[in-house]
Amino acid sequence: MFSLDLAVNAIVAGLLLGGFYAAVTIGVTISFGMLDIVNIAHPAFIMLGSFVAYIVNSNFGLDPILIGVVMAPLFFLVGMGVYQVYYYAFERRGEESIQGLAFFFGLLFVGEVALILVFGVDYRFVEAPYIGPSLHFGFVDLPLRMLIPFLASLLMLAVLQVFLGRTFIGRAILAVSQDRLALQLMAANPSRVKQIAFGISIATASVAGALLIIIQPVEPSIGRDYIGRIFAICVLGGMTSFPGMLAGALLIGIVESITATFYGPSWAPAVAFGFLLLTLAWRPAGILGR
Amino acid sequence: MVGPILEVTGLGKRFGGFVALQNINVSVAPGERLGLIGPNGSGKSTLVNCLSGALHHDSGGIVFNGRRIDGMPAYQRTRLGLARSFQLPKPFRSLNLLDNLRIPLLYTVNARHGAHLSGAEIDERCRALLADVGLIDKARRLPRDLTQVEMRKLELARAVASDPRLLFADETMAGLSPSEVEEILLVLFRLNEGGIAIVLIEHIMRAVMRFSTRLVVLVAGQKIADGTPQQAIKSPEVERAYLGE
Amino acid sequence: MMSTVKFWIASFVVSIAFLVLTRWLITNEYYFFAGYQVLQFIVLATAWNILGGYTGYTNFGTGAFFAVGAYSAVVLHKLTSLPVPVMMLVGGIMSGIIGFGMGYLTLRLKGVFFAIATLALAIVAQTLIVNWDYVGGSRGIYVIRPQHAPISGSYIQYLYSLMLALTWVSVAVARTIERSTLGLGFNAIRDDELAAEAGGVPTLRLKLIATTLSGALMGMSGAPLPYYVTYLDPASSFNLSYAVNSVAMPMIGGMTSWIGPIVGAVLLGTIQQLATVTISSALNLLIVGVLLILFVVIAPNGVVGLMQSRWRARIR
Numbered sequence: 001m002f003s004l005d006l007a008v009n010a011i012v013a014g015l016l017l018g019g020f021y022a023a024v025t026i027g028v029t030i031s032f033g034m035l036d037i038v039n040i041a042h043p044a045f046i047m048l049g050s051f052v053a054y055i056v057n058s059n060f061g062l063d064p065i066l067i068g069v070v071m072a073p074l075f076f077l078v079g080m081g082v083y084q085v086y087y088y089a090f091e092r093r094g095e096e097s098i099q100g101l102a103f104f105f106g107l108l109f110v111g112e113v114a115l116i117l118v119f120g121v122d123y124r125f126v127e128a129p130y131i132g133p134s135l136h137f138g139f140v141d142l143p144l145r146m147l148i149p150f151l152a153s154l155l156m157l158a159v160l161q162v163f164l165g166r167t168f169i170g171r172a173i174l175a176v177s178q179d180r181l182a183l184q185l186m187a188a189n190p191s192r193v194k195q196i197a198f199g200i201s202i203a204t205a206s207v208a209g210a211l212l213i214i215i216q217p218v219e220p221s222i223g224r225d226y227i228g229r230i231f232a233i234c235v236l237g238g239m240t241s242f243p244g245m246l247a248g249a250l251l252i253g254i255v256e257s258i259t260a261t262f263y264g265p266s267w268a269p270a271v272a273f274g275f276l277l278l279t280l281a282w283r284p285a286g287i288l289g290r
Numbered sequence: 291m292v293g294p295i296l297e298v299t300g301l302g303k304r305f306g307g308f309v310a311l312q313n314i315n316v317s318v319a320p321g322e323r324l325g326l327i328g329p330n331g332s333g334k335s336t337l338v339n340c341l342s343g344a345l346h347h348d349s350g351g352i353v354f355n356g357r358r359i360d361g362m363p364a365y366q367r368t369r370l371g372l373a374r375s376f377q378l379p380k381p382f383r384s385l386n387l388l389d390n391l392r393i394p395l396l397y398t399v400n401a402r403h404g405a406h407l408s409g410a411e412i413d414e415r416c417r418a419l420l421a422d423v424g425l426i427d428k429a430r431r432l433p434r435d436l437t438q439v440e441m442r443k444l445e446l447a448r449a450v451a452s453d454p455r456l457l458f459a460d461e462t463m464a465g466l467s468p469s470e471v472e473e474i475l476l477v478l479f480r481l482n483e484g485g486i487a488i489v490l491i492e493h494i495m496r497a498v499m500r501f502s503t504r505l506v507v508l509v510a511g512q513k514i515a516d517g518t519p520q521q522a523i524k525s526p527e528v529e530r531a532y533l534g535e
Numbered sequence: 536m537m538s539t540v541k542f543w544i545a546s547f548v549v550s551i552a553f554l555v556l557t558r559w560l561i562t563n564e565y566y567f568f569a570g571y572q573v574l575q576f577i578v579l580a581t582a583w584n585i586l587g588g589y590t591g592y593t594n595f596g597t598g599a600f601f602a603v604g605a606y607s608a609v610v611l612h613k614l615t616s617l618p619v620p621v622m623m624l625v626g627g628i629m630s631g632i633i634g635f636g637m638g639y640l641t642l643r644l645k646g647v648f649f650a651i652a653t654l655a656l657a658i659v660a661q662t663l664i665v666n667w668d669y670v671g672g673s674r675g676i677y678v679i680r681p682q683h684a685p686i687s688g689s690y691i692q693y694l695y696s697l698m699l700a701l702t703w704v705s706v707a708v709a710r711t712i713e714r715s716t717l718g719l720g721f722n723a724i725r726d727d728e729l730a731a732e733a734g735g736v737p738t739l740r741l742k743l744i745a746t747t748l749s750g751a752l753m754g755m756s757g758a759p760l761p762y763y764v765t766y767l768d769p770a771s772s773f774n775l776s777y778a779v780n781s782v783a784m785p786m787i788g789g790m791t792s793w794i795g796p797i798v799g800a801v802l803l804g805t806i807q808q809l810a811t812v813t814i815s816s817a818l819n820l821l822i823v824g825v826l827l828i829l830f831v832v833i834a835p836n837g838v839v840g841l842m843q844s845r846w847r848a849r850i851r
Contacts, residue, residue, distance in 0.1 A: 038647050040654075089832040097646050101593050102786055102831045109779045110824035116817050224775060228655045235648075266673065270662035273655035280641055280652050344729060373733070380730040382723050384791070396716050398735030452735055452788070459773045517603040 005139040010120030010261040011254055016146040018253025020215060022246045023153035024161060024226060025207045025233045027201035032231075033239035034177035035194050035201075037086065039041050041104040041229060043223035045075065049209020050124075050218045051115060057126040064126045065152055068210025072203040079202025085196045089193070107241070115220035123217035127267070131214060149211035156207055159201075161242050173197045177240060225269050232276035293356070295320045295456055295487055296341070296372070301350035303333075303340055304344060310336045311390055312511045314350065318456060318487050325502030325519065326491045329531065332509040334491050335377060338458045341368045342374040353456065360522045369398045374456035377461040379441040381433035388429050391416040391451045398452035439470040446477060456487045463494050471497055499523075507531070539714060543707045550703040551637050554696055567695040570764060574698040576757050580778065580784035580796035582752035586745045587782070588790030589718060591725030592646055596637070596653035597661040597781040599628040600750045602772040604757030606778040609670050609767060612678060618685065619697060623758040630754020631747045634661075638746035642739060668683035675768025705752050709793040722743060753781075776820055781823040783827040789839025798838050800816045806826065 050070055090100045130144040141202040164170035172193045212218060222234040233252055237245030252272050260268040291361030294317035299315040309435045312334045318324050328334050339345040351358050353389040354372055382390050395412050399405055423443040442462050449457055452495045463471045475497055482488050505522040507515035515522040549683025578599060586592050593689030595819035611622050641652040665673045684693035712718045720741050721730035732738045761767045803823055834841055
């Protein structure tokens with residue numbers, strides 16, 4: 001049953017959702033788009049971020065976003081550690097493809113199961129003053145629990161964009177993503193730079209996880225739904241471009257929202273994955289790949 | 291056979307906004323030794339990739355052995371007799387040298403109409419090819435046990451195993467010592483004597499000058515000279531391109 | 536080196552002997568139940584390895600092929616009454632078609648994108664089934680096991696025998712490929728696809744053969760599932776644990792030969808059965824994941840690889 005308010009609200013909700021999806025994807029844009037590391041375990045780190053936010057929030061009442069930001073340095077260190085293992089096991093040997101994938105796949109799985117063992121399969125949620133109220137503009141509803149994460153996400157994107165463009169380390173990361181050899185000639189160690197970049201990508205998961213649990217209650221297996229979304233958005237956005245990724249995220253958010261509103265939420269997971277398949281099928285690829 | 295074995299007309303290739311090749315016209319006669327030179331980034335490898343089928347060209351036509359091969363996948367071009375070696379050797383790492391050669395034999399020579407070599411015949415050919423490039427002693431070893439120059443030779447042997455009429459030798463001698471360059475050059479001369487037209491893409495000028503009966507110069511995606519080596523080198527555009535670098 | 540024909544015969548004899556022995560000596564129904572699971576894993580691991588280990592393309596969508604086989608059987612079961620072997624064939628064909636289609640869409644890409652696409656495919660397939668009420672949708676469907684098995688013994692024993700037969704076929708097929716021109720072509724693609732293509736290997740065609748064959752075998756192994764569990768729902772049949780297991784078993788066992796998936800499947804399958812019975816089923820998935828990570832980091836060539844290097848070291 002089509003109605004204008006429903007459609008407009010679906011689009012608005014989709015936009016807000018899409019903004020959040022950008023926060024979720026930014027980590028993979030860095031690790032996969034820029035560093036060529038297929039971290040399909042990223043959703044596991046996001047779920048970890050959500051549950052960390054849950055624990056601290058339910059025990060100390062701190063604001064979830066604040067928790068996400070405060071925990072980010074910890075996640076950064078974890079990310080550096082994971083990269084270290086990845087580097088020694090795979091990158092160094094040049095055996096990146098199949099074993100590297102399996103490594104992250106295993107990590108994804110272990111992450112989910114570990115969370116289930118510790119927290120069980122119940123839905124967890126956080127308490128915050130902005131979960132509940134909505135702003136109203138005519139017939140358009142703007143739930144604060146979606147608006148705040150949307151704004152936080154855009155802020156995080158802007159900060160990272162500035163970081164990559166203006167700071168020395170940021171520019172080193174951009175250089176690595178384009179030409180490893182050039183970096184070596186500049187006497188900077190590529191794997192050190194990559195380690196920092198990967199750490200940053202995992203740090204974003206801390207914030208993204210906090211945003212997620214604000215938007216909806218979470219349970220460990222939700223991470224799986226995000227694998228396809230993340231890579232669909234990353235690929236749609238052209239792999240390395242932040243603005244492109246944001247556009248892709250908004251697009252997917254809107255299409256998912258419209259699908260859920262008019263066809264039912266059980267179809268929504270297929271949207272992002274379907275998008276991904278179509279995008280991959282129509283990529284202008286010669287056999288040389290990208 | 292009368293007429294060129296390879297005829298390229300108006301070939302163009304771009305990567306996004308970057309024009310890698312522009313209006314390339316070149317032809318190769320059967321059994322010819324053609325040298326292809328140009329500064330780094332001039333499009334030599336892109337040209338080889340487009341002609342061998344690793345990349346799709348955007349415009350222009352390629353006729354090989356009298357057939358249009360635009361749009362044909364690389365493996366079909368190899369089966370027609372157009373072979374290439376890779377600038378950075380790409381051996382099949384988990385297979386020994388014999389098996390490395392067995393693959394092109396099984397998938398090109400044996401895939402052509404009429405021919406059907408038995409396992410023993412294929413084995414024999416593999417050994418003969420390895421002996422030709424002096425690698426027969428390492429027949430059962432893996433590629434990682436090879437020296438640099440041996441890898442290049444394996445690369446050439448593999449390209450030749452498909453019984454081609456035209457071979458693109460892409461920077462086979464890069465980074466080798468003078469005596470190693472000499473070894474490779476001898477192999478190439480011998481292959482050419484066997485009837486294979488060879489396009490030598492190289493930076494090592496004395497090797498190119500010695501080897502080529504004709505020289506094509508590529509700069510910034512465009513052909514700026516095409517003639518005998520002496521003619522091509524003396525042309526003012528080439529001087530400008532190389533000295534002005 | 537045994538010829539292909541001899542291997543088919545030898546493995547057939549071994550399988551028959553194994554079947555006769557187990558059915559004669561074992562009386563506890565539980566062992567056939569568990570045995571079915573392990574055999575099923577051997578098939579999944581072997582099928583996965585044809586595309587993953589031989590050809591170098593990682594498939595995370597095992598669940599999709601497996602479940603398509605299972606749900607094909609459900610549809611057939613609702614429409615008419617067919618013997619299970621026929622259902623297995625149909626399941627295999629359906630999953631083979633899916634494998635072909637997926638391959639056609641995604642095999643032109645780098646291996647990494649292919650892997651991600653397989654994940655996407657699995658979710659899309661699951662979403663389609665979840666929304667298809669004819670087969671029960673998300674609520675699932677009950678399937679009634681026939682009263683009598685076509686051969687003597689319980690129905691579970693019958694399913695176990697069928698799965699053993701499928702295991703024999705899968706392993707023999709895998710070994711046949713290994714020693715054939717096709718297998719050499721797969722190997723070339725895995726080692727260096729560009730060089731393979733330049734060497735005359737029709738890479739797209741071979742990759743499609745691999746995905747189709749791999750998918751078909753997975754589908755065949757899924758077809759008897761409805762009768763095995765009697766209650767089928769998307770959450771369990773598309774479960775990511777099938778994907779993890781079918782990746783972990785060949786990796787841990789060894790990806791370069793037909794023996795590896797068997798070793799990995801028996802090892803991991805047994806561990807999981809023990810863990811489920813003694814501790815909990817969530818923990819056993821954790822074990823698989825951790826083992827996968829450990830092996831991938833420390834012993835990337837799997838158990839078979841370890842054996843091979845020890846043997847080589849001893850010769851010198």
